Amino acid sequence: MLGEIYFAQGQFQKALEQWRTAEDQNPWYLPLIGRQMWEAFLALGQEQAGIEQLDKYCQQYPSIDLLMVLVNAVETTQGKSAAFDLLRAEVRKRPSLLGLDKLLEWQLAGALEDERIQDLALIRELIARHTQRLERYRCQSCGFQAKQFYWQCPGCAHWDSIVPRRSEELDFYPVAQDSKKAAA
């Protein structure tokens, strides 16, 4: 918090020194101060040092919030194309729906045309990885899940306890209680 006071007073160097101690104390709080750290580096004219610092944090303590501070910093100093490259590389390295969402958001906000196909392919690939979990069939009686449809559940041997709907659909639109719960 002392860092924020220094920052508000325009004492950016002191603010940065304070914030760096946060790394020793609890580095997982870094995402909360990442944006202000970058602004302090900017105010001091130390863009390169700021990017190196943020990059180091992102590698050691991965966080979507820190990453987006870094991506915006790279955009400011090196341009949109470099920022896209960074974001794409990070999403590839540490796939997450949050990262994908950011990539999509950037795409919609004005992707460079020649990169669009490449990013769409990556997005599709990573979404497919997540949806594998969501497209299984599930037994309403014992919870057994399978890629393949069974009339008789291999888990509990009930008949007709698996409905021909994917698990994501079941989560959003549960099967009516009367028909299946009775069987269980």
Ligand SMILES: [Zn+2]
């Ligand atoms: Zn079952």
